[in-house]
Amino acid sequence: xxxxxxxxxxxxxxxxxxxxxxxxxxxxxxxxxxxxxxxxxxxxxxxxxxxxxxxxxxxxxxxxxxxxxxxxxxxxxxxxxxxxxxxxxxxxxxxxxxxxxxxxxxxxxxxxxxxxxxxxxxxxxxxxxxxxxxxxxxxxxxxxxxxxxxxxxxxxxxxxxxxxxxxxxxxxxxxxxxxxxxxxxxxxxxxxxxxxxxxxxxxxxxxxxxxxxxxxxxxxxxxxxxxxxxxxxxxxxxxxxxxxxxxxxxxxxxxxxxxxxxxxxxxxxxxxxxxxxxxxxxxxxxxxxxxxxxxxxxxxxxxxxxxxxxxxxxxxxxxx
Amino acid sequence: xxxxxxxxxxxxxxxxxxxxxxxxxxxxxxxxxxxxxxxxxxxxxxxxxxxxxxxxxxxxxxxxxxxxxxxxxxxxxxxxxxxxxxxxxxxxxxxxxxxxxxxxxxxxxxxxxxxxxxxxxxxxxxxxxxxxxxxxxxxxxxxxxxxxxxxxxxxxxxxxxxxxxxxxxxxxxxxxxxxxxxxxxxxxxxxxxxxxxxxxxxxxxxxxxxxxxxxxxxxxxxxxxxxxxxxxxxxxxxxxxxxxxxxxxxxxxxxxxxxxxxxxxxxxxxxxxxxxxxxxxxxxxxxxxxxxxxxxxxxxxxxxxxxxxxxxxxxxxxxx
Numbered sequence: 001x002x003x004x005x006x007x008x009x010x011x012x013x014x015x016x017x018x019x020x021x022x023x024x025x026x027x028x029x030x031x032x033x034x035x036x037x038x039x040x041x042x043x044x045x046x047x048x049x050x051x052x053x054x055x056x057x058x059x060x061x062x063x064x065x066x067x068x069x070x071x072x073x074x075x076x077x078x079x080x081x082x083x084x085x086x087x088x089x090x091x092x093x094x095x096x097x098x099x100x101x102x103x104x105x106x107x108x109x110x111x112x113x114x115x116x117x118x119x120x121x122x123x124x125x126x127x128x129x130x131x132x133x134x135x136x137x138x139x140x141x142x143x144x145x146x147x148x149x150x151x152x153x154x155x156x157x158x159x160x161x162x163x164x165x166x167x168x169x170x171x172x173x174x175x176x177x178x179x180x181x182x183x184x185x186x187x188x189x190x191x192x193x194x195x196x197x198x199x200x201x202x203x204x205x206x207x208x209x210x211x212x213x214x215x216x217x218x219x220x221x222x223x224x225x226x227x228x229x230x231x232x233x234x235x236x237x238x239x240x241x242x243x244x245x246x247x248x249x250x251x252x253x254x255x256x257x258x259x260x261x262x263x264x265x266x267x268x269x270x271x272x273x274x275x276x277x278x279x280x281x282x283x284x285x286x287x288x289x290x291x292x293x294x295x296x297x298x299x300x301x302x303x304x305x306x307x308x309x310x311x312x313x314x315x316x317x318x319x320x
Numbered sequence: 321x322x323x324x325x326x327x328x329x330x331x332x333x334x335x336x337x338x339x340x341x342x343x344x345x346x347x348x349x350x351x352x353x354x355x356x357x358x359x360x361x362x363x364x365x366x367x368x369x370x371x372x373x374x375x376x377x378x379x380x381x382x383x384x385x386x387x388x389x390x391x392x393x394x395x396x397x398x399x400x401x402x403x404x405x406x407x408x409x410x411x412x413x414x415x416x417x418x419x420x421x422x423x424x425x426x427x428x429x430x431x432x433x434x435x436x437x438x439x440x441x442x443x444x445x446x447x448x449x450x451x452x453x454x455x456x457x458x459x460x461x462x463x464x465x466x467x468x469x470x471x472x473x474x475x476x477x478x479x480x481x482x483x484x485x486x487x488x489x490x491x492x493x494x495x496x497x498x499x500x501x502x503x504x505x506x507x508x509x510x511x512x513x514x515x516x517x518x519x520x521x522x523x524x525x526x527x528x529x530x531x532x533x534x535x536x537x538x539x540x541x542x543x544x545x546x547x548x549x550x551x552x553x554x555x556x557x558x559x560x561x562x563x564x565x566x567x568x569x570x571x572x573x574x575x576x577x578x579x580x581x582x583x584x585x586x587x588x589x590x591x592x593x594x595x596x597x598x599x600x601x602x603x604x605x606x607x608x609x610x611x612x613x614x615x616x617x618x619x620x621x622x623x624x625x626x627x628x629x630x631x632x633x634x635x636x637x638x639x640x
Contacts, residue, residue, distance in 0.1 A: 030417055032380045038410075056410040057377045060352045082413045082443045086406075090358075090376040093402045097350055115442050122435050123402045 018173070020045050020222040021319045022245065025061035027286030027312035029251050029265075030083045036314050037061055038083035039287060041247070042072070043168055043224055046149040051075040052166060052226050058087035059094050065315055069095070070102075074145060076152065077108035078228060079138065079163035085112065089119050096127030103130045107144055107152075109162060110135035138164035141239055149173075155239050157230035159264045165228065167239060170221035181214045222320065225280070228287045231261065232270040237278045245320040246280040247312065249287035253297055256289075268298040272305035282320055286312030338493065340365050340542040341639045342565065345381035347606030347632035349571050349585075350403045356634050357381055358403035359607060361567070362392070363488055363544055366469040371395040372486060372546050378407035379414050385635055389415070390422075394465060396472065397428035398548060399458065399483035405432065409439050416447030423450045427464055427472075429482055430455035458484035461559055469493075475559050477550035479584045485548065487559060490541035501534045542640065545600070548607045551581065552590040557598045565640040566600040567632065569607035573617055576609075588618040592625035602640055606632030 021044045028036025038055025049072040051058075062069065078084055088106070095104065106112065113133040120131065136144045136154055139162060145152035148171070155165035174196035181187070185203055187195065195201055201209045225240040228249035240246055250272075251265035260267050266274075268285055275283035285302055292298060295311050302309040310318070341364045348356025358375025369392040371378075382389065398404055408426070415424065426432065433453040440451065456464045456474055459482060465472035468491070475485035494516035501507070505523055507515065515521055521529045545560040548569035560566055570592075571585035580587050586594075588605055595603035605622055612618060615631050622629040630638070 031414060032383050034384050037380060056407070057380050060357060060377050060380075063352050064354050080442070082410060086410045086413075087376070090402060090406045093406075094351060111442070115439060118438060119435060122400070122431070 018046055018219075019319060020170070020224065020244070021317050022224065022247065022284070023065070023067065023317045024284075024286065024312050024314060025058050025065075026055050026314055027288065028055075028083075028314075029287050029289050030081070031290040032057070033290045033293070035293075036288060036290075038086070039078075039228065040084075040087060041226070042067065043226075044071075045168055045222065045224070046170060047071065048073065048147075048150065050150075050152070050168065053078055053084040053228075054087040054091060055083045056086040056090075059091045061315060062091075069100075072104075073102060074105045074107065074152075076145075076166050077106065077112060078157075078165060078226070079159060079161055080109055080111055080115075081161065081229070084229075088116060089123060092120065092127065092131065093124050095129065096124055100127075100129045103132055105132045105134060107134045107136060109138055136164075138162040153239070155225065155227060155236050157227060157236065158233040159229045159231065163229055165230070165236065165240075166226045167243070168224045168226075170223070172221055173218035175211070175215035175218050177215050185209055185214070187214075224320070227274075229265060231264040232266050232274070234274070234277070237274065240274075240278045240280065242278070243280045245282045245284065245318065246275055246278065247284045247286060248274055250285035250298055250302060251287050251289050253292070253301055268301040269305055272302035272309055275302075275306040275309065281308065283309040284312050284318060285309060288312075338366055338539075339639060340490070340544065340564070341637050342544065342567065342604070343385070343387065343637045344604075344606065344632050344634055345378050345385075346375050346634055347608065348375075348403075348634075349607050349609050350401070351610040352377070353610045353613070355613075356608060356610075358406070359548065360404075360407060361546070362387065363546075364391075365488055365542065365544070366490060367391065368393065368467075368470065370470075370472070370488065373398055373404040373548075374407040374411060375403045376406040376410075379411045381635060382411075389420075392424075393422060394425045394427065396465075396486050397426065397432060398477075398485060398546070399479060399481050400429055400431055400435075401481065401549070404549075408436065409443060412440065412447065412451065413444050415449065416444055420447075420449045423452055425452045425454060427454045427456060429458055456484075458482040473559070475545065475547060475556050477547060477556065478553040479549045479551065483549055485550070485556065485560075486546045487563070488544045488546075490543070492541055493538035495531070495535035495538050497535050501529075505529060505534070507534075544640070547594075549585060551584040552586050552594070554594070554597070557594065560594075560598045560600065562598070563600045565602045565604065565638065566595055566598065567604045567606060568594055570605035570618055570622060571607050571609050573612070573621055588621040589625055592622035592629055595622075595626040595629065601628065603629040604632050604638060605629060608632075 023042045025040040026037030037057040039053040040058040043050045151169045153167040157163045223243040225243045225246045248271040250268035252260045252267045254267045254269040299311050343362045345360040346357030357377040359373040360378040363370045471489045473487040477483045543563040545563045545566045568591040570588040572580045572587045574587045574589040
């Protein structure tokens with residue numbers, strides 16, 4: 001018979017199927033290019049899909065990537081510029097044709113409902129699911145979504161129209177129970193959920209087994225921050241500090257600093273500076289101006305400040 | 321010195337740079353696929369671009385094909401289903417960013433203006449060009465566009481909502497003047513336009529030169545018909561008879577005849593039957609259901625009835 005410690009050492013880490021991934025559907029800016037569609041991405045966290053922004057062609061990219069959306073219930077819209085919302089009506093219309101029945105929640109500034117409602121009435125009157133609008137004030141940092149495992153907060157940004165980013169935070173995960181311990185101590189199934197949450201276990205013989213013998217530490221809850229569109233804005237730093245992954249817009253290179261300032265966008269250098277100051281673990285840059293066919297200049301500029309930068313690419317999946 | 325007849329025989333046909341081409345941007349149906357965007361195409365006739373329908377992603381396809389749109393003044397919308405109009409707002413918005421100044425004319429059923437206006441007000445208030453809506457009644461066959469060289473007529477179709485196709489007809493082209501005759505008879509430049517239109521020419525010595533010595537026949541005016549979306553509908557035959565090119569929807573194969581009927585679409589066999597009965601010169605089929613990954617079945621079905629059928633393909637240019 002194996003000892004406790006041997007069992008604990010021998011275990012292979014339970015795969016808990018709770019990968020956190022970011023799928024970029026489009027990371028261009030207002031003008032689409034050969035490589036980049038306008039902005040949209042899907043965050044997969046705790047087995048749920050969250051869509052962030054929905055530029056024109058979002059549903060096309062999803063088809064091109066064969067993305068199933070049965071776990072997509074919530075869409076978050078950063079601001080009401082066309083390149084972040086023009087894909088909504090087509091996506092909703094297609095969900096209708098595919099006979100979706102689950103409610104679809106759209107989180108956005110209040111005006112979106114006003115704009116979208118007449119279109120929905122005309123084009124999507126017979127869709128077999130409900131659309132529920134949740135209005136938020138993009139000017140304040142607040143909790144706008146909360147379920148058993150994930151919370152979403154707004155991140156007020158600085159742009160030509162009210163704009164905000166989103167901070168997705170996992171709630172603490174359950175501890176991993178060691179399969180062999182279940183057999184060893186004959187733990188009944190009904191006790192397992194509580195043990196995963198940290199309870200000790202008393203055997204039939206009255207022996208108290210401490211939780212840390214039965215379980216291993218869960219992964220640290222993941223945090224993802226999305227910041228687009230925005231000028232360089234240090235006020236976001238305390239909110240996004242230490243996130244596992246930051247997506248920050250980098251519309252221009254630094255030689256277009258004045259244009260960046262005028263249009264209230266960021267340069268790659270500025271995105272990297274924010275990443276550095278916020279001590280994030282990884283930076284993905286995106287929302288590139290159509291002028292940059294080759295994006296190595298943007299990447300190099302950012303990496304010179306913050307080494308752990310990667311380029312956003314349409315139809316690429318990032319795991320963190 | 322060359323004789324008249326030798327000159328006439330020796331001439332190489334003047335290239336008149338007036339090719340008629342159809343560029344398919346999208347020929348999918350409501351659900352986009354890996355290969356097919358929703359419906360949109362650009363007809364180039366007499367040095368002008370006419371857009372027909374504008375599904376989601378139209379502007380993206382134009383970027384992917386590097387299509388310049390400085391000669392695009394008129395957009396024709398067949399009917400108000402999303403897969404034929406959702407790309408309009410993005411296209412207009414992009415034209416604004418590219419500082420277009422020329423008026424943009426949109427020909428459609430009257431409701432389009434009502435739906436599009438609130439969006440234009442919100443997203444495109446500052447665009448530097450005018451949008452002019454022209455409402456037509458899709459239930460009747462009428463002239464809706466007329467300029468010096470091209471006319472456009474509606475073709476009432478049979479669909480779940482009022483829908484019409486479009487017949488584009490060139491007006492007769494000028495005769496080709498034979499360059500060598502200009503030198504031979506010392507024809508002054510100011511006389512050339514009239515000679516191209518058929519006038520004879522009197523030389524300095526009072527000799528009357530018949531027009532058919534000076535010119536060759538122009539190409540026959542081209543005619544293009546677009547018919548989508550529609551059930552099999554023989555009433556269109558007299559309108560489209562003998563066109564140089566017919567684009568006709570073929571959403572399904574014939575084993576889905578009942579579904580075609582219920583959704584008021586056509587099968588490939590039906591599209592070909594229309595082409596055959598209308599004695600058109602060439603048939604392009606399109607608006608394919610997403611179920612057909614390989615479209616050879618559709619093509620073969622049509623070709624069995626009408627040999628001169630080709631498949632519609634996104635981003636392909638057809639010349640006729």
